[in-house]
Amino acid sequence: MRYTDIAIIGGGLSGSTAAAMLGRAGISTVLIDPHESYPADFRVEKLSGHVQVERFLKTGIGESVLRRATFAGENWIARFGRLLDKAPSRQFNILYDSLVNGLNVGLRHQLGIARKVISACHSISIGFDVVPAGRNSFDFPALTYFSERPSDRIPYITLFPTGPRMRANLFVYRGLDDPWLRELRRAPAETLNAALPRLKRITGAFDIAGEIKIRPVDLYVNDASGQPGLVLVGDAFSTSCPAAGTGCDKVFTDVERLCNVHIPDWLASDGMDGAKIASFYADPVKRACDEWSAAKAFEFRSVSTATSPYWTAQRWARFIAWSVQGLLRPLGGAIHLEPNFLGHASSSSSSSSSSSRSSSSSSSLSSSA
Numbered sequence: 001m002r003y004t005d006i007a008i009i010g011g012g013l014s015g016s017t018a019a020a021m022l023g024r025a026g027i028s029t030v031l032i033d034p035h036e037s038y039p040a041d042f043r044v045e046k047l048s049g050h051v052q053v054e055r056f057l058k059t060g061i062g063e064s065v066l067r068r069a070t071f072a073g074e075n076w077i078a079r080f081g082r083l084l085d086k087a088p089s090r091q092f093n094i095l096y097d098s099l100v101n102g103l104n105v106g107l108r109h110q111l112g113i114a115r116k117v118i119s120a121c122h123s124i125s126i127g128f129d130v131v132p133a134g135r136n137s138f139d140f141p142a143l144t145y146f147s148e149r150p151s152d153r154i155p156y157i158t159l160f161p162t163g164p165r166m167r168a169n170l171f172v173y174r175g176l177d178d179p180w181l182r183e184l185r186r187a188p189a190e191t192l193n194a195a196l197p198r199l200k201r202i203t204g205a206f207d208i209a210g211e212i213k214i215r216p217v218d219l220y221v222n223d224a225s226g227q228p229g230l231v232l233v234g235d236a237f238s239t240s241c242p243a244a245g246t247g248c249d250k251v252f253t254d255v256e257r258l259c260n261v262h263i264p265d266w267l268a269s270d271g272m273d274g275a276k277i278a279s280f281y282a283d284p285v286k287r288a289c290d291e292w293s294a295a296k297a298f299e300f301r302s303v304s305t306a307t308s309p310y311w312t313a314q315r316w317a318r319f320i321a322w323s324v325q326g327l328l329r330p331l332g333g334a335i336h337l338e339p340n341f342l343g344h345a346s347s348s349s350s351s352s353s354s355s356s357r358s359s360s361s362s363s364s365l366s367s368s369a
Contacts, residue, residue: 004030005267014234014251020061021259027267046160046169047248048075048091055252059259069094070161072142077322079146081198084319085326091142093160093167113232119219122297124181125242126170127213128188130159133205138166145199147304150315152195155243155304159203168208171243173305176216188212217242219297229272231280233258238290241297243304246289253289 005028008015015031022029047053047069056062069092077085132138142160153173160167170192174180184191188208193200200206221238224230233254240247262280266272280286303314 004028006030006263007032013248014236014255017059017061017251017255018233018259021059021255022263024060025259025264027263046091046093046158046162048089048245050090052245052249052252053090053092055249055256058256059252065094066092070163072160074140075142075144075160076140076202077144077146077326078199078202079319079322080148081201082323083202083326084322085329087325087329089142091160093142093162113222113224113230115220115222117218117220118294119297121176121216122173122219123217123241123243123301124172124174124176125215125217126172126184127215128168128170128211129209130166130168130203130206131209132166132203133207135204138203138206140202143202145196145202146319148196148198150305150307153305154195155300157192157196157199169242173243173301181214185212185214215242219294225274225278225281228274228277231258231277238294240293241300244293244296244300246293246296250289250293253286257283257286 006018006022008019008029008031011019011031019029019031047056047066053062053066056066072089072091072093075087075089075091076083077087138159140159142158144156144158146156147154155171155173157168157170160169172180180191189206192208217239219239219241222232222236224232234251235247237254238250240250258280261283262276265279266276302311303318306312
């Protein structure tokens with residue numbers, strides 16, 4: 001039997017990041033996962049925005065990972081078939097296969113973790129490849145196209161390169177049994193064109209190639225407070241909405257605070273009681289990120305689908321802001337607007353999780369994504 005201070009269960013985004021950080025810090029750590037490599041799954045497919053990338057770089061392992069990503073330095077912004085802006089971007093596109101989806105139900109029950117569902121099927125993420133029809137490539141380096149009508153229940157579609165492929169992430173607010181999803185599987189290009197009829201003015205003709213991956217997301221919060229030696233991180237603590245693009249921010253914030261601040265402090269003394277663990281959940285940086293992520297999930301759904309005068313005005317304000325920024329950019333006077341200011345996600349299909357368990361002065365992490 002091997003003794004270790006930290007045993008990480010699940011080699012997802014949270015677990016792998018934590019293992020790398022703790023290993024670099026010289027803390028005895030073992031990563032445990034039933035698979036040598038994850039099968040293909042629809043998860044994190046890009047990191048974007050200054051804040052999110054900087055959070056990743058704070059972990060100390062970001063540079064080596066980002067070197068393997070496809071970089072897009074410009075992202076076109078469009079709506080109503082109009083190109084609004086060619087915005088400089090700091091976007092790293094990388095497909096990430098993950099097996100574990102939050103904590104296993106049996107493990108949750110065994111550990112006494114209570115789950116509270118905040119919003120069932122809050123959003124659905126859809127991933128697929130697109131190829132230009134009748135030509136070799138698309139004109140844009142990357143593209144974010146916003147919904148044309150609230151009734152479509154589509155906040156936006158984002159297209160970005162991953163190696164030689166152009167990847168699409170489409171987000172919708174629908175029930176999993178909605179006939180629209182069956183139509184999308186049956187006739188994907190036709191269904192997408194009907195929902196976003198002016199998209200082709202920007203993209204040109206295109207086809208949808210390969211498998212369509214559809215992933216519903218529940219918003220929930222898990223509670224393991226008071227349990228000595230057990231820490232929930234990322235989605236294992238609370239999920240985020242991929243359409244709002246805050247999942248990677250939550251993971252990187254959780255893991256950075258856990259590995260850089262709390263675990264070194266915990267291991268400096270014997271035991272791993274509830275008071276020690278509570279300090280992580282009370283961390284002001286972590287709490288601020290969690291609250292921001294939760295608020296964005298509901299705000300983004302409202303700004304995309306609600307029809308009240310307030311949310312209609314919010315949609316037009318964002319449209320005007322992007323338009324003005326695009327007009328000013330050639331003059332060198334564009335004001336950089338952070339994506340979340342305009343209600344746009346900083347990353348897509350981002351979802352990750354991790355949990356940590358310990359006894360005495362050792363602990364273990366379990367993670368997914």
